[in-house]
Amino acid sequence: MTYVSFPTNKPLDFVAIGRLCIDLNANEIHRPMEETMTFTKYVGGSPANITIGMSRLGLRTAFIGKVANDQMGRFITDYLQRNQIETTGVITDTTGAVTGLAFTEIKSPTDCSILMYRDNAADLKLTPQEVQEELIAQAKVLLISGTALAKSPSREAVFQALNYAKKHGAVIVFDLDYRPYTWTSPEETAVYYNLAAEKCDIILGTREEFDMMECFENNASSNDKATASKWFDHAAKIVIIKHGKEGSIAYTQDDQGHRAKSFPAKVVKTFGAGDSYAAGFLYGVMQGWTLEKSMEFGSAAACIVISSHSCSDAMPTVHQVEDYIERCNRNEITAS
Numbered sequence: 001m002t003y004v005s006f007p008t009n010k011p012l013d014f015v016a017i018g019r020l021c022i023d024l025n026a027n028e029i030h031r032p033m034e035e036t037m038t039f040t041k042y043v044g045g046s047p048a049n050i051t052i053g054m055s056r057l058g059l060r061t062a063f064i065g066k067v068a069n070d071q072m073g074r075f076i077t078d079y080l081q082r083n084q085i086e087t088t089g090v091i092t093d094t095t096g097a098v099t100g101l102a103f104t105e106i107k108s109p110t111d112c113s114i115l116m117y118r119d120n121a122a123d124l125k126l127t128p129q130e131v132q133e134e135l136i137a138q139a140k141v142l143l144i145s146g147t148a149l150a151k152s153p154s155r156e157a158v159f160q161a162l163n164y165a166k167k168h169g170a171v172i173v174f175d176l177d178y179r180p181y182t183w184t185s186p187e188e189t190a191v192y193y194n195l196a197a198e199k200c201d202i203i204l205g206t207r208e209e210f211d212m213m214e215c216f217e218n219n220a221s222s223n224d225k226a227t228a229s230k231w232f233d234h235a236a237k238i239v240i241i242k243h244g245k246e247g248s249i250a251y252t253q254d255d256q257g258h259r260a261k262s263f264p265a266k267v268v269k270t271f272g273a274g275d276s277y278a279a280g281f282l283y284g285v286m287q288g289w290t291l292e293k294s295m296e297f298g299s300a301a302a303c304i305v306i307s308s309h310s311c312s313d314a315m316p317t318v319h320q321v322e323d324y325i326e327r328c329n330r331n332e333i334t335a336s
């Protein structure tokens with residue numbers, strides 16, 4: 001059963017808009033940040049990670065965003081290009097804005113946190129005029145990420161990208177990616193998230209992220225099926241609600257819930273799970289696979305990333321994901 005039809009006559013498979021940042025992941029794991037001395041630098045930012053994941057899986061990808069005019073900005077653009085991601089939509093800031101930094105604290109495989117430095121971040125300076133219509137016209141899928149809605153002019157840039165995607169028939173994916181520190185309040189966030197979600201074909205988020213979107217509803221029930229079904233009155237065809245290591249559930253317009261098996265992992269850190277899951281899942285549905293198979297592929301991709309030190313650099317190839325699934329099926333991998 002096909003739930004979403006992707007356009008076929010487009011040269012690009014996937015374009016994402018939003019944040020391009022730096023992850024500085026603690027080298028001394030199992031320690032609090034106060035005692036962490038050294039970090040390894042990777043490209044980060046949720047939509048960037050997903051795009052790198054899609055490219056590693058063999059899709060033709062592009063990115064729309066803004067980087068600082070400094071060494072970090074050049075490192076990011078160069079990394080995207082080395083990963084075969086089209087960067088004509090990546091604009092360099094001219095106002096002195098800086099690259100957002102995410103310092104990650106890895107206290108234990110289940111206790112990880114992120115310390116964000118995002119004052120005057122370049123990615124939030126992208127203007128609607130800088131969003132290239134041509135790039136979106138060429139793409140089968142546009143992915144937006146919620147954090148880009150946090151501030152103007154990036155907020156308007158995302159809505160402009162949504163207009164172009166609608167005009168040119170791209171499938172629109174919304175990864176909720178709610179980072180409270182970027183926003184003034186959950187209520188402000190919910191207003192913009194709900195406006196954007198109305199326009200999207202596929203919505204992916206954690207239970208907590210959907211709860212934030214329902215903060216105006218007196219009877220918000222934390223009920224996955226009820227949460228999903230209201231989006232089918234708008235544009236949504238698939239709504240996925242993620243529950244960490246408990247797995248995820250996808251709802252479709254026929255109100256059916258689809259669950260996929262999740263896999264064991266030797267977890268190094270928990271972040272990066274959602275981004276790799278999104279890349280693996282979207283790759284699957286774009287191949288015409290069933291939702292269950294696509295979710296299983298996303299879950300295995302997530303296990304590979306959470307078993308690694310980085311998010312972007314650890315994004316797997318198709319062969320690596322298939323190999324992981326086979327090894328799990330042979331009981332060669334156990335949970336940490």
Ligand SMILES: Nc1ncnc2c1ncn2[C@@H]1O[C@H](COP(=O)(O)OP(=O)(O)O)[C@@H](O)[C@H]1O
Pocket residue numbers: 206242243244245246247248262263264265267270271272273274275277298299300302303306
């Ligand atoms: N500890 C874990 N062990 C195995 N799989 C996991 C684990 N944590 C997450 N996953 C997989 O990654 C998916 C996304 O993870 P989740 O934590 O829900 O997203 P996010 O990183 O966006 O918060 C889950 O649905 C599951 O398949």
Ligand SMILES: O=C(O)C[C@@H](O)[C@H](O)C(=O)COP(=O)(O)O
Pocket residue numbers: 019021023043044045046047049102114270271272273274275276311
């Ligand atoms: O999104 C960021 O700015 C930081 C990411 O690069 C980071 O690695 C991360 O938090 C990944 O997010 P997740 O996949 O939702 O766990």
